[in-house]
Each structure stands twice: as structure tokens, then as C-alpha cells.
Amino acid sequence: MTAKARAIADGNPCEIVARRWHTLRKPNWSTVHGADVVESLENDIFPLIGDLPIRLVVAPKLLDVLNKVEERGAIETAHRLRQRVSSIFVYGIAAGLCDTDRAASLGKALRKKPRATKQPSIIDGIEDQDERIAQVRAVLGNCDNERCRALTKFALRLIALTAVRPNEVHGARWDEIEGIDRGKPDAPSPAALWRIGAARMKGDEDREADKAGDHLVPLAPRQSTCSAWFGGYPATCRSCSLANVTRIDDVRERPERSSQAGGVITRATSRTASAPRSRPS
The missing domain is CATH 1.10.150.130 (Tyrosine recombinase, N-terminal domain)
Known part of the structure; x- marks a missing residue:
């Protein structure tokens, strides 16, 4: 046996x-x-x-x-x-x-686990706050100058403005955006809000099932101009992802593109780090 x-x-x-x-x-x-x-x-x-x-x-x-x-x-x-x-x-x-x-x-x-190290940052070793801001701006500028899909650039701007995870931007849906008159996208929207459902947030199933676990992101004027991000809002597409609304191939159907934003950031950061720094006046 x-x-x-x-x-x-x-x-x-x-x-x-x-x-x-x-x-x-x-x-x-x-x-x-x-x-x-x-x-x-x-x-x-x-x-x-x-x-x-x-x-x-x-x-x-x-x-x-x-x-x-x-x-x-x-x-x-x-x-x-x-x-x-x-x-x-x-x-x-x-x-x-x-x-x-x-x-x-x-x-x-077992062998000892290697000591955890902090992820490197573009502002490592920079003490002056103005110079730190200048470095971050340089990274964002280099991201804009990268050759990539327009949707990737919009996503990077949205990440920078909201500090959400890339996956949350990737799966964003029009019906998550509240407080905006989509017939007048350029009108002031002081109550603009992005409500990311708990089910989409990173966490265990208890949190994902808890409606009180929604992540609320207040949207400033720069963020809430949805037409500027994705080129308009079809009234028949309230539950469509933002990626689909642009009529650009949905990145969820193209797995190789899911890390495209990360690649753009890596290249832009590398260019910024290698460029000579000048103290802001």
C-alpha cells in the first residue's frame, strides 16, 4: 500500500x-x-x-x-x-x-528573516521642504512627458491628487462619483465626492461586506472636472468603469497593461533622480 x-x-x-x-x-x-x-x-x-x-x-x-x-x-x-x-x-x-x-x-x-528596509523615495536625503515639493513636481512633470496612453496619464494625475491605490483608480466607476452636475461638468461642485465601495477596498471579507467601510474621497475642483479626465459622461453608462467610458480598450482585458502606470512612475522617477537638482528660489 x-x-x-x-x-x-x-x-x-x-x-x-x-x-x-x-x-x-x-x-x-x-x-x-x-x-x-x-x-x-x-x-x-x-x-x-x-x-x-x-x-x-x-x-x-x-x-x-x-x-x-x-x-x-x-x-x-x-x-x-x-x-x-x-x-x-x-x-x-x-x-x-x-x-x-x-x-x-x-x-x-530557520534562517533569520532579512531586516525590513524602507522603500526608497525621491525625496530621501532632502531636508528642505520647498526642495522636496520641487522634486515631487518634477516627477509629475516627467510622468506627463512620458509616451503612454492618455488614460494612463489621467490615472496618474488622479492618484497624485487623491492618494488612493492604483487598483481603486483602475476599477473606478462613474456611479461612484457624487455631487457633480454631469450636464455642467465645469460648474462649481463643492460637494463633489468619490465613494469607493467597501467591496472594492483592500481588506478582509468582514470589511468588504460592511457598507460603513466605504472609502470617501472629497474631490477638489481639479479632481472633479470629470469631463477633463475622461472625455465626457454617457448617460447610459452610469455603472460603466471610467476606462470603458473613453472607448479605450479596458485594461482589465489586457493584463499586461495593469502595471503600465507603475512603469511610467518608475521611468519618470529615474529621470528625476538622475537630473541635477537646483534649490528653489
């Missing part, structure tokens, strides 16, 4: 127990995180110990599995996997499938 057959006969192969655990925990996670968790197990845990009964998974075998992850330089991934496997063992103990958490003490046997 093979190890897999014995595990199935035993009723608790490690993979099956792990998937039960994942099903129970998934409602507490965002969709992206839930997918990331199961994918990490499928890549690094299930191929090596997934067929073993969970009660027969011993610490030396599990350490060997995690060491293989370390060997490819994925130190933080090895530590995350240990935490996830430990949580699976805790579930197994509660379900009467095993007696001990074999992953509990393995953290000390």
Missing part, C-alpha cells in the same frame, strides 16, 4: 486536512490572501508531505521541506509556510487528528 493510500485509509492526509483548515479560515481573509495561502501550500508543502497522514508528519521532515524553500533564497516564504503549517496542526489537534504541533518550534531552526 502506498503512502497516499495509507493516508487516505487513515482518513487524514496532510493535504486534505490543510484544505479543510483553509476552507474554515478563508472567510476571514481577503480573496487575494486566501489564494496566496493555498498556492504557497500547493507549491511547497503538498508535493512533499501532502500524502502523509498528518499525525506522521515529524519535525525533521517538515524542517527539510522548509530548508528547501530557504535554499532558493525565499527566507520570508519559509517562515510564512511554517506559520501556516503550525496553524494547520493546531486545527488538527482540535479536530482529534494529531496530538502535537510539529511546526511550533521550527522558527528558531
